Amino acid sequence: MNKKLFVIGAVFLLSLTLLVGCGGQDKQAGTIDYPTKPIKYVIPFEPGGQSDLEARRQQRPLEQILGTSIVIENKAGGGGAVGWAELVNKKPDGYYMTGINIPHIILQPLARENAGYQTDQIITVALFQATPIGLAVHPDSPYNTLDEFIEAGKKNPGKITVSGSGTLSGHDIALMQLEDITGAKYQYIPAQGAAPSIQSFLGKHVDAILANSNDLVQHQDKMKILAIGSGETFEPLPEVKTFKELGIDMIASIDRGVAVPPNTDPQIIETLEKAFLEIANDQDIQAQMLKEGFMPLAMGSEESKQYINEMKKEYSVILEKVKK
Amino acid sequence: MLNKDTISAIVLLAVSGIFWRQSSNLTELGAFFPKVIIVVLVALSIILLIQSFIKEDPQPAFAGVEARKILPAILGIISYIGIMLAVGFVISSILFLAVMFKFLDNSGKLGYIKSVSFAFAVTVAFYGVFYYGFKVPLPVGILFGG
Amino acid sequence: MSPDIIAALLNNINPVYFLMMALGVGFGIIVGALPGLTATMAMALLVPFTFTMEPAPALMILGGIYVGAMYGGCIAAILVNTPGTPSAIATTFDGFPLTKKGKAEHALVTAAISSGVGGVIGAVILLLLSPPLASVALKFGPPEYFWMAIFGLTIIATLASGSLVKGLIGGAIGLLLSQIGISPIGGDMRFTFGFYQLQAGLALIVVLIGFFCIPEVLGMVEKKISHIDKINFKPQKGVAKGVILELIKKPVLLIRSAIIGAFVGIVPGAGGNIAGLLSYNEAVRWSKNPKEFGTGIIDGVAASESSNNSEVGGSLVPLMTLGIPGAAPAAILLGAMMLQGIRPGPELYTNYADITYTFLISLIIANVIMGVFGFYGSRHVAKVINLPANYLAPMIVFMTVIGSYAIRNNMTDVLIMVLFGLIGYALNKAGFHPGPIVLGLILGPIAEDGLVQSMLMGQSAGSMWVVFFTRPISLILIALSLLSAGWPIVSSLRNRKKEADANA
Structure with a gap:
């Protein structure tokens, strides 16, 4: 279907150049006129969530860069799975894109019998934000350092309760990783979402919490943060050490980006990638994100793909171990 | 003939059975709560079953219902959705509304042109309001690339 | 009065701000009245526009939509028995019977006034009592949520008109339906029967539309001469005055409902639907003529609407003081604040006091505007019901399709809505009412989350008993559940005694 379109387009442009008599310098053969109509930007979560708000922040600048209107649509359900299952079955014409979250798109197909999609069917355009x-x-709390917390988890396995959002989610897998590396054991209490998890923690119904950086920034005066899962020091919380700095070799993060259906034309991906990266590299937007507790990212399509593949390998190993 | 409560109880027991089978391959934590509910549902259904034999049911379920009216209406709703899946919201809605306006008209005064044009106006107006006002693009159907 | 509050009052008199808020309220009412469109969605639509606005008017217009939408839900509930938002479930119980009696305007005016009064009470509670109430909200942990859900389920006794067994079965069906989808703990795909679409679970509003609306439409057309032909609405004089006079005589009803609503709102995750149902239940329980409820009396409408609108104020308590959004629309407000660079929490009342108080006072005013809109609109809106059944019935089906699609932009939801509509029709005929089923559907996830999380806590603490039966709020909720479940027995005994006395 697309090859045909490509050939027809090429033939058309070629004859056009022949007719005009001189090669158009700015238009190469095979260029697709894109975008010419509104683009749907689907968020597979409820309105008001982090993914949704990020999309709404991008909406206006995207419209300016791409010169077309962007229609945001929420298709929530199944922790995002319903939206992603729909994405991979859509026509790859560049007018339908969906926000993605890592590790969700990796963990769901690994853990569920039929999530409705496979990780490699999702063609990432860019990753632009992380928590x-x-x-x-x-x-x-009696624990003042990560070491003390780990010691306690070894001495009294399963006695310390840790709140997080969701089962087989980023938080769940981060705790599994920590347990796997250190040999400590905790009792994970999964809440339905970030807000209930924070509530459970602030109400002292659990001993500890795994939370996204924006929630940590927001509630920092009501907690002692022992460690954070970023690669380097996390700018909005400069005093907090990373797990790596504390000798635990793990990265724990939720990364957000956008993707298109499989078999989308590389030119379309490039156009979208450029637009998203331009916004991601905008100084004002980056400053705004940091203030809110987000880490700005600007990863292109290829880079994102490699990153996702690496993470997939890592998570498969952990899940295998847990199943045993 | 069986009365409506007996039938309800039997159907509920069958449904409980299906759900119970489905919950057999779940993890312990995932299956706990559904199994509790199913046990309660089975117990209540058995009570209903016993009651239905003891007490006479005063009224059959579909007393006073006109099959000639209700069956086409149900069929109409189902085909509405079926047609929508194929050709999308606008065409299916105009069709459904026009046919139903006419079918349900007891007076027999409503003409075809009037019913179709009213159906058209309603559909287009709502499509416009939802598309432009609320940014909800209604389904376009499989045939048109939905 | 502190200077902040005076400045805030002045801000609210600013005509531009006022106009925007009024527009927000109007937009919210329309959105709320259309089943499937939610306050959350309407607010999310406006978020990109609020970037460029000052923080105060941005919050005011979003708050206006929230307030308006909460009221708007009653319109569809009263006129066509379909809750426009889940919060209006209890409004259908007496609102639609009133319409059937030709008293649609009575119901709508009652809803407008009760919503206004309830909304103002809720907003005042938010303004004055936030910090102490927020600390109560934090005391709700998993065991409390579990017991709260159990307490909620005891309402079935009230909702099950006719057979208690059938009511309980309805509740169990609802609970079972709530289990479809990804399990909250364990992550299993439950009861999806091979459809990946079902991992999202059933959306409450989709099932609501199916259960409440489709059977009603089929009921309109099932008879040779449809009953709706006979129940047209004729505008009468003095309805509004009569309703107001009647409501003034019932301050306890309005205030009690509003307090229940605000309190339910404070608990994050418990929404206007639970608030409306609980206060309807209490209205029945405290009434001298409980049998009249459900036949079309304004008390039922007043209880539900006063409560679900005061819930708005309550739901903002955890947001304003703790930065925890207790409901989906509150999450949008949080997002809008963050994008404006404001961090909710104690700072709101110090660094951003001007904005905060402007917003809080605007909520009170928004409720008044909403009441006025509703009051004057009632008569005109009620005329919708005068459309002949051959127009009305197909158009309601048409609306249900739009509504169930719009909620998640998903065709699967439309199929589910129609399927449950037909099941609901059959269940209705078999004597099962939708009330207990949707109650089960609402409370199922809350109960399960609470139960399984508490069990995990118990495992870690080494004792289930300590987790479930020793926490103070849990004990109160257990006592309330026992009282509530035992009440029908007590009252029937009391009635029997009365009759015996009368006969003696």
Whole structure:
């Protein structure tokens, strides 16, 4: 279908150049006129969530760069799976894109019998925002350092309760990773979403929490943050050490980006990639993100693909171990 | 003939059975709550079954219902959705509304042209309001690339 | 009065701000009245526009939509028995019977006034009592949520008109339906029967539209001469005055409902639907003539509407003081604040006091505007019901299709809506009412989350007993559940005694 379109387009342009008599310098053969109509930007989560708000922040600048209107549509359900299952079955014409979250798109196909999609069917255009996952305890908690927390988890396995959002989610897998590396054991209490998890923690119904960086920034005066899962020091929380700095070799983060259906024309991906990266590299937007507790990212299509593949390998190993 | 409560109880027991089978391959934590509910549902259904034998049911379920009216209406709704899946919201809605306006008209005064044009106006108006006002693009159907 | 509050009042008199808020309220009412369109969605649509606005008017217009939408839900509930938003479920119980009696305007005016009064009470509670109430909200942990859901389920006794067994079965069916989708703990795909679409679970509003609306439409057309032909609405004089006089005599009803609503709102995750149902239940329980409920009396409408509108104020308590959004629309407000560079929490009342108080006072005013809109609109809106059944019935089906699609932009939801509509029709005929089923559907996830999380906590603490039966709020909720479940027995005993006395 697309090859045909490509050939027809090429033939058309070729005859056009022949007719005009001189090669158009700015238009190469095979260029697709894109975009010419509104683009749907689907968010597979409820309105008001982090993914949704990021999309709404991008909406206006995207419209300016791409010169067409962007229609945001929420298709929530199944922790995003319903939206992604729909994405991979859509026509790859560049007018339908969906926000994606890592590790969700990796973990769901691994853990569920039929999530409705496979990770490699999702063609990432760009990754533009991340929330490193941090581990925190109450201000009056007996544990003051990550080491003390790990020691306690070894001495009394399963006695310390840790709140997080969702089962087989980024938080769940981060705790599995921590347990796997250190040999400590905790009791994970999954809440339905970030807000209930924070509530459970602030109400002291659990001993510790795994939370996204924006929530940590927002509630930092009501907790002791022991470590954070970013690769380097996380700018909005400069005093907090990373897991790596504390000798635990793990990265824990929720990364957000956007993707198109499989078999989308590389030119379309390039156009979208450029637009998203331009916004991601915007100084004002980056400053705004940091203030809110997000880590700005600007990863292109190829780079994102490699990153996702690496993470997939890592997670498969952990899940295998847990199943045994 | 069986009365409506007996039938309800039997159907509910069958449904409980299906759900129970489905919950057999779940993890322990995932299956706990559904199994509790199914047990309660089975117990209540058995009570209903016993009651239905003891008490006479005063009224059959579909007393006073005109089959000639209700069956086409149900069929109409189902085909509406079927047609929508194929050709999308606008065409299926105009069709459904026009046919139903006419079918349900007891007076027999409503003409075809009037019913079609009213159906057209309603559909287009709502499509416009939802598309432009609420940014909800209604389905376009499989045939048109939905 | 502190200077902040005076400045805030002045801001609210600013005509531009006021106009925007009024527009927000109007937009919200329309959105709320259309089943499937939610306050959350309407607010999300406006978020990109609020970037460029000042923080205060941005919050005011979003708050206006929230307030308007909460009221708007009653319109469809009263006129066509379909809750426009889940919060209006309890409004259908007496609102639609009133319409059937030709008293649609009575119901709508009652809803407007009760919503306004309830909304103002909720907003005042938010303004004055936030910090102490927020600390109560935090005391709700998994065991409390579990017991709260159990307490909620005891309402079935009230909702099950006729057979208690059938009511309980309805509740169990609802609970079972709520289990479809990804399990909250364990992550299993439950009861999806091979359809990946079902991993999202059933959307409440989709099932609501199916259960409440389709059977009603089929009921309109099932008879040779449809009953709706006979129940047209004739505008009468003095309806509004009569309703107001009647409502003034019932301050306890309005205030009690509003307090229940605000309190339910404070608990994150418990929404206007639960608030409306609980206060309807209490209205029945405290009434001298409980048998009249469900036949079309304004008390039922007043209880539900006063409560679900005061819930708005309550739901903002955890947001304003703790930065935890207790409901989906509150999450949008949080997002809008963050994008404006404001961090909710104690700072709101210090660094951003001007904005905060402007917003809080605007909520009170928004409720008044909403009441006025509703009050004057009632008569005109009620005329919708005068459309002949051959127009009305197909158009309601048409609306249900749009509504169930719009909620998640998903065709699967339309199929589910129609399927449950037909099941609901059959269940209705078999004597099962939708009330207990949707109650089960609403409370199922709350109960399961609470139960399984508490069990995990118990495992870690080494004792289930300590987790479930020793926490103070849990104990209160257990006591309330026992009282509520035992009440029908007590009252029937009391009635029997009365009759015996009368006979003696």
